[in-house]
Amino acid sequence: MDEIRMNLLKEVADLDALPVGAYNIRENGKAAGRNTTANIDIVTKTDKPGIDIYIAPGTKKESVHIPVIISQTGLTDLVYNDFYIGEDADVVIIAGCGIHNCGGELSQHDGIHTFWLGKNSHIRYVEKHYGEGDGSKNVMNPTTIVHLDEGASMEMETTQIAGIDDTDRRTEGDLKAGAKLEVREKILTNGVQNAKTYFNVDLNGEGCSANVVSRSVARENSTQFFDSRLNGNAPCAGHSECDSIIMENGRVTACPSLTANNIDASLIHEAAIGKIAGEQLMKLMTLGLTEKEAEEQIVNGFLK
Amino acid sequence: MLELKHVGYVAEDDTEILSDVSLSINERFVAITGPNGGGKSTLAKLISGIYMPTSGQILLDGIDITNMSITDRANLGISYAFQQPVRFKGLRVRDLLRLAAGKDTTLAQACNYLSEVGLCARDYIDRELNDSLSGGELKRIEIAMVLARGTKLSVFDEPEAGIDLWSFQNLIRVFEKMYEETRGNILIISHQERILSIADKIVVIRDGRVDRVGSRDEILPGLLKSADAGNTTCDILTQKAMS
Numbered sequence: 001m002d003e004i005r006m007n008l009l010k011e012v013a014d015l016d017a018l019p020v021g022a023y024n025i026r027e028n029g030k031a032a033g034r035n036t037t038a039n040i041d042i043v044t045k046t047d048k049p050g051i052d053i054y055i056a057p058g059t060k061k062e063s064v065h066i067p068v069i070i071s072q073t074g075l076t077d078l079v080y081n082d083f084y085i086g087e088d089a090d091v092v093i094i095a096g097c098g099i100h101n102c103g104g105e106l107s108q109h110d111g112i113h114t115f116w117l118g119k120n121s122h123i124r125y126v127e128k129h130y131g132e133g134d135g136s137k138n139v140m141n142p143t144t145i146v147h148l149d150e151g152a153s154m155e156m157e158t159t160q161i162a163g164i165d166d167t168d169r170r171t172e173g174d175l176k177a178g179a180k181l182e183v184r185e186k187i188l189t190n191g192v193q194n195a196k197t198y199f200n201v202d203l204n205g206e207g208c209s210a211n212v213v214s215r216s217v218a219r220e221n222s223t224q225f226f227d228s229r230l231n232g233n234a235p236c237a238g239h240s241e242c243d244s245i246i247m248e249n250g251r252v253t254a255c256p257s258l259t260a261n262n263i264d265a266s267l268i269h270e271a272a273i274g275k276i277a278g279e280q281l282m283k284l285m286t287l288g289l290t291e292k293e294a295e296e297q298i299v300n301g302f303l304k
Numbered sequence: 305m306l307e308l309k310h311v312g313y314v315a316e317d318d319t320e321i322l323s324d325v326s327l328s329i330n331e332r333f334v335a336i337t338g339p340n341g342g343g344k345s346t347l348a349k350l351i352s353g354i355y356m357p358t359s360g361q362i363l364l365d366g367i368d369i370t371n372m373s374i375t376d377r378a379n380l381g382i383s384y385a386f387q388q389p390v391r392f393k394g395l396r397v398r399d400l401l402r403l404a405a406g407k408d409t410t411l412a413q414a415c416n417y418l419s420e421v422g423l424c425a426r427d428y429i430d431r432e433l434n435d436s437l438s439g440g441e442l443k444r445i446e447i448a449m450v451l452a453r454g455t456k457l458s459v460f461d462e463p464e465a466g467i468d469l470w471s472f473q474n475l476i477r478v479f480e481k482m483y484e485e486t487r488g489n490i491l492i493i494s495h496q497e498r499i500l501s502i503a504d505k506i507v508v509i510r511d512g513r514v515d516r517v518g519s520r521d522e523i524l525p526g527l528l529k530s531a532d533a534g535n536t537t538c539d540i541l542t543q544k545a546m547s
């Protein structure tokens with residue numbers, strides 16, 4: 001049991017031991033450890049499951065780890081986490097959810113994360129979703145809602161590489177003047193897995209910008225659906241990109257949409273879906289790799 | 305030693321691209337030259353296994369490799385620097401050099417290969433081989449990968465293309481040093497007189513056939529003369545156009 005727990009923590013939060021700084025560990029739907037610091041407070045919600053995280057204005061060089069692990073089969077966990085980032089703060093937030101499902105039942109985690117970034121604050125938000133075990137089904141539906149005040153910026157890295165059978169991922173953002181949102185998403189599906197991912201970003205303030213980049217690989221009989229909407233409501237810059245590799249019978253649909261409601265909104269979308277280029281395989285084979293090894297290298301590099 | 309015996313290649317759309325190519329490559333530097341579209345790159349692809357010959361036989365040190373896969377040929381000791389290097393999203397220069405040189409290569413060794421082709425290792429080792437690299441940079445990395453492999457047969461397809469004149473002499477030094485280390489055969493497809501002039505043997509491929517083969521002294525003067533003739537034809541055309 002402990003080994004399973006350690007492995008999940010390692011997979012989702014890259015932790016070998018309890019993290020340094022503020023943290024909150026949630027295990028099988030219950031609190032399993034918490035630490036706060038002078039600048040970072042974590043408070044359990046009283047009206048619904050979840051926590052409120054308060055980062056004091058001006059906090060720098062601190063981090064918050066909030067991993068969620070589920071090792072009990074048949075558990076459906078719904079959690080609301082709200083992050084209040086004070087003005088001028090600059091911190092790293094590491095979230096992530098790992099499911100180890102060895103029963104025969106569905107295990108599900110739905111996390112709704114809402115961020116309020118104060119003026120000129122900056123966060124790097126890293127989340128990883130991971131499943132393992134031979135249980136019947138692992139489901140994760142992460143929702144991320146970000147409100148960026150003037151001059152605030154957020155970098156979000158979200159990864160789902162293995163073991164999640166069904167996912168419905170939603171990311172929504174609204175940006176005030178000069179705010180900046182960068183999202184990098186990486187998804188790999190195989191077997192009969194299904195992943196849907198939606199982005200909706202409202203660029204409301206002058207000079208704000210958003211860059212949403214999704215890279216994915218759909219293997220075997222898995223399916224993916226990518227839907228991104230950028231709405232330019234002010235002089236702003238928006239860029240979204242969906243780059244997918246399909247292998248075997250993998251299927252991908254990309255549905256980007258751009259709406260400009262302001263003459264000075266500049267919006268770009270790029271989408272590319274296709275199998276691995278033959279010349280890439282050949283190049284690696286001329287270095288002595290087999291076709292399988294070449295594929296492996298290309299996919300790993302693409303999702304790194 | 306590489307031997308091609310009556311090698312022919314007919315593409316999928318039934319066009320004959322190479323016919324009856326017989327050659328042996330056992331010299332230090334062998335240069336292949338000839339007009340655009342003559343079949344030089346096709347020949348390199350047949351040697352490396354990217355294309356399979358539709359007739360004839362290819363032998364490496366007496367072993368019949370005619371039907372061998374790209375991977376098996378690579379492992380037997382054939383390397384090929386493409387005319388058009390391939391880009392990879394996500395793979396870094398260090399990843400490719402490690403794949404080329406083998407797992408046990410140290411970072412320092414990988415950096416050495418980059419320095420040899422005139423790239424400052426510190427600036428390039430962590431770059432992705434994506435669209436952000438310039439044509440000449442990619443070309444040099446392509447050459448570095450073949451250096452890193454150090455096999456008994458190395459094929460370079462127009463290595464000078466995109467390499468600035470400043471580095472030209474260095475490129476020639478790279479080939480010389482490579483020979484010192486591998487004692488293998490180096491096959492260079494090139495249109496450049498300066499490269500042809502270091503070749504021990506020159507092969508001219510034209511219209512899918514071996515037009516001429518011989519030592520540098522036998523072949524090079526004739527090539528230079530026909531290049532002059534080429535200019536005369538152009539003059540006539542320009543004069544016509546002007547009148």
Ligand SMILES: Nc1ncnc2c1ncn2[C@@H]1O[C@H](COP(=O)(O)OP(=O)(O)OP(=O)(O)O)[C@@H](O)[C@H]1O
Nearest residue numbers: 315316317319321339340341342343344345346347
């Ligand atoms: N797969 C193919 N199918 C049909 N035609 C092909 C194929 N590959 C090459 N060709 C044609 O074969 C001819 C020889 O091409 P190749 O690339 O070998 O020329 P080359 O001598 O390397 O020319 P260059 O000096 O321009 O690099 C060209 O006319 C080319 O269009």
Ligand SMILES: [Mg+2]
Nearest residue numbers: 344345346387
């Ligand atoms: Mg060519």
